[in-house]
Amino acid sequence: xKVGIVGLGxxxxxxxxxxRSQGIKVFGVSxxxxxxxxxxxxxxxxxxxxxxxxxxxADIIFICTPLTAxxxxxxxLIPYLKPDTILTDVGSVKESIVExxxxxxxxxxxxxxxxxxxxxxxxxxxxxxxxxxxxxLAAAETSPKPAVEExxxxxxxxxxxxxTCSPAVHDRAVALISHLPLLVSAGLIExxxxxxxxxxxxxxxxxxxxxxxxxxRVGGGNPELGVEIARHNRTHLLQSLxxxxxxxxxxxxxxxxxxxxxxxxxxxxSQVARPAFLQPHPTQNNHCP
Amino acid sequence: xKVGIVGLGxxxxxxxxxxRSQGIKVFGVSxxxxxxxxxxxxxxxxxxxxxxxxxxxADIIFICTPLTAxxxxxxxLIPYLKPDTILTDVGSVKESIVExxxxxxxxxxxxxxxxxxxxxxxxxxxxxxxxxxxxxLAAAETSPKPAVEExxxxxxxxxxxxxTCSPAVHDRAVALISHLPLLVSAGLIExxxxxxxxxxxxxxxxxxxxxxxxxxRVGGGNPELGVEIARHNRTHLLQSLxxxxxxxxxxxxxxxxxxxxxxxxxxxxSQVARPAFLQPHPTQNNHCP
Numbered sequence: 323x324k325v326g327i328v329g330l331g332x333x334x335x336x337x338x339x340x341x342r343s344q345g346i347k348v349f350g351v352s353x354x355x356x357x358x359x360x361x362x363x364x365x366x367x368x369x370x371x372x373x374x375x376x377x378x379x380a381d382i383i384f385i386c387t388p389l390t391a392x393x394x395x396x397x398x399l400i401p402y403l404k405p406d407t408i409l410t411d412v413g414s415v416k417e418s419i420v421e422x423x424x425x426x427x428x429x430x431x432x433x434x435x436x437x438x439x440x441x442x443x444x445x446x447x448x449x450x451x452x453x454x455x456x457x458x459l460a461a462a463e464t465s466p467k468p469a470v471e472e473x474x475x476x477x478x479x480x481x482x483x484x485x486t487c488s489p490a491v492h493d494r495a496v497a498l499i500s501h502l503p504l505l506v507s508a509g510l511i512e513x514x515x516x517x518x519x520x521x522x523x524x525x526x527x528x529x530x531x532x533x534x535x536x537x538x539r540v541g542g543g544n545p546e547l548g549v550e551i552a553r554h555n556r557t558h559l560l561q562s563l564x565x566x567x568x569x570x571x572x573x574x575x576x577x578x579x580x581x582x583x584x585x586x587x588x589x590x591x592s593q594v595a596r597p598a599f600l601q602p603h604p605t606q607n608n609h610c611p
Numbered sequence: 612x613k614v615g616i617v618g619l620g621x622x623x624x625x626x627x628x629x630x631r632s633q634g635i636k637v638f639g640v641s642x643x644x645x646x647x648x649x650x651x652x653x654x655x656x657x658x659x660x661x662x663x664x665x666x667x668x669a670d671i672i673f674i675c676t677p678l679t680a681x682x683x684x685x686x687x688l689i690p691y692l693k694p695d696t697i698l699t700d701v702g703s704v705k706e707s708i709v710e711x712x713x714x715x716x717x718x719x720x721x722x723x724x725x726x727x728x729x730x731x732x733x734x735x736x737x738x739x740x741x742x743x744x745x746x747x748l749a750a751a752e753t754s755p756k757p758a759v760e761e762x763x764x765x766x767x768x769x770x771x772x773x774x775t776c777s778p779a780v781h782d783r784a785v786a787l788i789s790h791l792p793l794l795v796s797a798g799l800i801e802x803x804x805x806x807x808x809x810x811x812x813x814x815x816x817x818x819x820x821x822x823x824x825x826x827x828r829v830g831g832g833n834p835e836l837g838v839e840i841a842r843h844n845r846t847h848l849l850q851s852l853x854x855x856x857x858x859x860x861x862x863x864x865x866x867x868x869x870x871x872x873x874x875x876x877x878x879x880x881s882q883v884a885r886p887a888f889l890q891p892h893p894t895q896n897n898h899c900p
Contacts, residue, residue: 436818456818487814494811498803499819503826505862508881510795513855514787515884522783525776529725529745530788530888536825537792542885545878552866552874563863565805569798570859574852577845582838589834592797595804596831599819 324349325476326380328395330361330370333412333435334386335447338366340480343449351376352444360444375402382408382472384433389413389554393422400427408469414496415554416460416489424462431465431473432489434458434496435482453481454603460492483603490558497558499599501551502566505559507541508548510534613638614765615669617684619650619659622701622724623675624736627655629769632738638666641733649733664691671697671761673722678702678843682711689716697758703785704843705749705778713751720754720762721778723747723785724771731833742770743892749781772892779847786847788888790840791855794848796830797837799823 325341327334330352338348342365350367351374352358358370369376377383377399385395392411399409410431413419420432437455457477461470474484487495514534517523552559576585614630616623619641627637631654639656640663641647647659658665666672666688674684681700688698699720702708709721726744746766750759763773776784803823806812841848865874 436820455820458818485814485817487810491808491811491814494806494808495814495818498806498811499815499823502802503799503822505859506795506799507826508878509855509858509862510792511881511885511888512877513791513851513858514888515880516854516858517783517787519780519783521776522780522787525774525780525784526788527887527890528774528892529747529784531725531744533792533829534788535889536828537796537830538881538885538888539825540822541878542882545875545882548878549871549875553869553871556866556869560863560866562802563859563866566798566802567856567859567863569801569805570794570852570856573794573798574849574856577841577849577852580842580845582842585841586834586838588801589797589830589837591804592800592827593831593834596800596827598816599800599803599827600824601816603817 324380326377326383327367327386328383329386330357330366330444331386332438332442332446334384335361335366335444336451337384337386339447339449340452342368344479349377349380357444366444366447374399378402380407382410385409385411389415389550392419393426396423396426408472410473414551416492418554420460420462420489424464428464429466429469431469432460433473434460434492450481455482456603457482457484458492459484459486460489493555493558497555497562501555501559502562504540504548504551505563506566507538509541511538511541613669615666615672616656616675617672618675619646619655619733620675621727621731621735623673624650624655624733625740626673626675628736628738629741631657633768638669640665646733655733655736663688667691669696671699674698674700678704678839681708682715685712685715697761699762703840705781707843709749709751709778713753717753718755718758720758721749722762723749723781724766739770744771745892746771746773747781748773748775749778751778782844782847786844786851790844790848791851793829793837793840794852795855796827800827800830
């Protein structure tokens with residue numbers, strides 16, 4: 323099997339390292355010469371190029387570009403593909419991507435490996451990035467089963483736990499547990515920073531500790547990522563935000579009414595609910611006999 | 612100097628350990644016999660009792676009980692105090708506490724050591740808990756300067772950084788950076804758990820990772836603490852919640868209008884603002900010559 327990777331950043335690079343360690347031939351494409359050089363020097367790929375026609379022999383191609391570049395990349399790849407080449411992506415939003423890409427190339431499988439670090443770029447690539455992490459396959463109804471199975475087999479070989487669902491279910495789930503936290507967290511920083519009384523603002527900055535640090539972490543991240551997510555998962559994110567606003571309004575009403583019994587019940591329910599969202603993902607090694 | 616401590620939990624117990632290590636005589640009071648035994652066995656105090664009259668010889672008494680018990684404890688202590696005994700508390704809300712306690716005992720100084728762990732009780736007490744943490748003195752306008760200076764000297768001897776402000780400024784600042792995050796975070800869990808589609812809820816639980824974990828941490832904590840905070844800092848917390856709701860509404864409006872430029876500006880502003888809230892507190896050791 324020959325694997326192609328377009329986009330040699332954290333995800334694409336780490337994928338190359340893991341697949342090569344399994345003895346699979348990996349060919350990479352990056353827009354930048356320097357990244358191609360680094361990928362070859364770092365044994366991330368067997369060979370790299372800035373041209374997409376470099377991947378004409380690939381049996382499966384992972385598109386590891388930013389969200390906005392995924393569909394255009396598929397379009398540009400088509401002239402060079404074998405009829406049965408499998409295309410898959412690693413974008414964090416699936417409905418719009420799967421819809422446009424499946425229309426362009428029937429043998430397309432939407433994917434979302436939920437691995438990552440705060441770092442970006444090929445320098446951050448490392449072996450084992452996907453071990454013990456979820457890898458979602460959000461295929462279209464029209465996606466050929468063998469293609470889905472092929473991507474699932476590779477994902478499991480990386481040690482990831484594979485989940486299969488529709489693109490819409492994926493986007494709704496990540497809107498709740500990944501995209502909503504980002505907006506909720508950014509809003510906390512904005513509210514604190516917006517304090518008009520400078521004595522209070524300064525004291526707030528001095529007194530903030532682990533509670534503020536943790537709650538504000540994802541909101542203080544890369545603004546481009548936040549906008550990309552909001553743009554591509556707009557409908558599901560808005561739905562989550564509307565539900566969040568209702569929850570917030572309920573808490574405000576309870577505090578206004580000094581209804582401590584109901585507030586205590588709701589806080590208790592949150593405490594009880596949280597652990598179900600924090601289950602570990604056992605590392606799988608299905609490529610090992 | 613003889614120090615009294617009422618309430619031998621995490622804060623009271625850790626205070627005892629630190630003060631005794633400086634050679635100060637420490638007398639403790641707990642409602643429970645078993646806690647008194649543990650405090651003596653663990654060298655947290657020189658001696659402990661379940662009776663408040665045990666502290667009649669103390670020059671300064673730290674009240675380390677839950678918020679609701681602080682003013683009643685002051686009231687019960689009064690018959691046993693020397694005329695110049697200093698009373699101080701460690702409650703996380705100051706305006707209501709300082710108002711009621713200063714009226715009961717003029718030589719009262721409101722305090723808030725912002726140290727803590729997820730653990731509670733005397734078993735969690737440890738030396739050095741306050742080193743490198745903020746210790747707020749929120750005195751009333753009527754608080755005698757020498758009493759404030761005395762508590763500040765002790766706080767600095769624990770390695771804490773002392774901040775002095777009015778009770779209202781304290782309550783407004785902690786509403787922003789400590790109490791608002793708790794409600795914002797609990798609302799996130801409640802919203803996710805409230806997902807009506809069971810397939811989406813299950814997938815959300817499976818896919819949630821570090822972003823959800825960090826943003827939901829303080830909201831998934833002790834419900835009693837959340838209610839106690841909301842009850843005692845109600846006005847300032849509501850003000851923060853109203854401002855947070857406005858911030859959230861702005862973000863929602865931007866996403867509805869697909870105004871990515873303004874959303875990007877606001878997310879960038881949050882990214883830029885966050886580090887000012889995360890400055891370390893240098894450990895002070897002002898009791899060392």
